[in-house]
Amino acid sequence: MYPAPFKYHRARSVTEAIGMLSDIGEGARVMAGGQSLLPLLKMRFDEPTDIVDIGRIPDLSEINENGSEVNIGALATHRQIAASPLAGALAIVSDCANGIADNQVRSRGTIGGSVASGDPSCDWPALLHTLDAEIECQGPEGTRTLDINGFVEDLYQTALRPGEIVTAIHFQRPVSGSGGAYCAFKRCAPAFPTVAVGAQLSLSDGSVTSARIALGSAGLTPIRARQAEAELEGSPLGTESIAKAAEAAVAEAEPIDDQRGSTEYKNRLIAHLTEKAIRIAEQRASGQQVYNSHEYY
Numbered sequence: 001m002y003p004a005p006f007k008y009h010r011a012r013s014v015t016e017a018i019g020m021l022s023d024i025g026e027g028a029r030v031m032a033g034g035q036s037l038l039p040l041l042k043m044r045f046d047e048p049t050d051i052v053d054i055g056r057i058p059d060l061s062e063i064n065e066n067g068s069e070v071n072i073g074a075l076a077t078h079r080q081i082a083a084s085p086l087a088g089a090l091a092i093v094s095d096c097a098n099g100i101a102d103n104q105v106r107s108r109g110t111i112g113g114s115v116a117s118g119d120p121s122c123d124w125p126a127l128l129h130t131l132d133a134e135i136e137c138q139g140p141e142g143t144r145t146l147d148i149n150g151f152v153e154d155l156y157q158t159a160l161r162p163g164e165i166v167t168a169i170h171f172q173r174p175v176s177g178s179g180g181a182y183c184a185f186k187r188c189a190p191a192f193p194t195v196a197v198g199a200q201l202s203l204s205d206g207s208v209t210s211a212r213i214a215l216g217s218a219g220l221t222p223i224r225a226r227q228a229e230a231e232l233e234g235s236p237l238g239t240e241s242i243a244k245a246a247e248a249a250v251a252e253a254e255p256i257d258d259q260r261g262s263t264e265y266k267n268r269l270i271a272h273l274t275e276k277a278i279r280i281a282e283q284r285a286s287g288q289q290v291y292n293s294h295e296y297y
């Protein structure tokens with residue numbers, strides 16, 4: 001189906017985009033890579049009056065590091081991130097970027113669009129919870145930086161205010177002795193995950209000093225599995241603590257029955273993927289190079 005008619009505007013700068021959004025008001029939608037927005041328009045689930053295309057704003061796709069701070073521009077595509085030195089250095093970022101859909105979607109879809117869509121099936125929001133990321137936004141009232149925790153407030157609903165756009169993602173590069181892994185289970189490459197689990201661990205003298213566990217496609221928003229983290233922190237990793245963390249992650253998940261699987265099926269996958277992500281994160285924290293890829297039916 002064709003989308004309902006809309007006016008198309010191409011913004012040349014963030015300031016111009018914000019101005020356009022304010023002038024047009026409620027009927028305007030931002031478009032970055034269009035990989036989530038265009039399917040919605042084609043199915044007529046949304047009928048905006050105007051599209052503000054931010055996809056060609058210069059300098060919004062840079063990926064750089066300033067000391068220990070990692071900065072990713074909102075327009076960085078999944079493919080650019082997968083090919084960046086950052087993904088070479090942080091295996092969990094590589095796991096996520098390389099596992100999203102297929103080449104076509106990875107070449108157009110952006111990290112900013114993934115975060116701003118509020119779609120619980122998108123991989124970046126869950127992944128960014130494991131890195132305590134911050135989301136930089138600009139709008140008519142200026143710039144603000146929001147914690148990824150709570151940024152996605154509900155299904156397809158974020159903390160963005162009217163006229164605001166996501167401009168960058170920031171997080172601290174994990175300290176040495178840290179490792180992470182992002183594991184998903186999918187029907188096929190160009191499909192969203194049935195469920196996904198990210199784990200980021202820091203270890204010292206064999207004990208876990210910090211743990212982040214986040215679940216994707218496991219509820220109406222990305223879920224930070226804090227009880228699972230508590231099962232790991234302060235003790236050495238072992239079969240028992242990992243099993244308890246997996247059990248806690250299942251208890252914190254809120255999957256729904258849908259075409260991707262039943263609640264029971266998804267809970268079993270969450271337990272499996274939590275254990276797998278923790279094991280790989282542990283190996284990577286000890287300096288091992290571990291290949292990781294999503295699992296498919």
Ligand SMILES: Cc1cc2nc3c(=O)[nH]c(=O)nc-3n(C[C@H](O)[C@H](O)[C@H](O)COP(=O)(O)OP(=O)(O)OC[C@H]3O[C@@H](n4cnc5c(N)ncnc54)[C@H](O)[C@@H]3O)c2cc1C
Nearest residue numbers: 030032033034035036037101109110112113116122123166
């Ligand atoms: C076949 C297919 C398979 C896919 N599989 C996966 C998958 O496995 N994992 C996964 O994570 N994703 C998947 N996706 C989604 C893809 O990653 C999208 O690219 C991404 O979710 C949205 O990025 P985008 O740049 O395309 O955003 P758009 O589609 O342009 O926008 C999405 C939403 O975010 C808003 N928006 C976009 N950018 C901004 C911004 N900077 N500030 C404010 N609002 C903004 C738009 O208004 C819109 O509401 C898939 C998509 C397709 C079509």
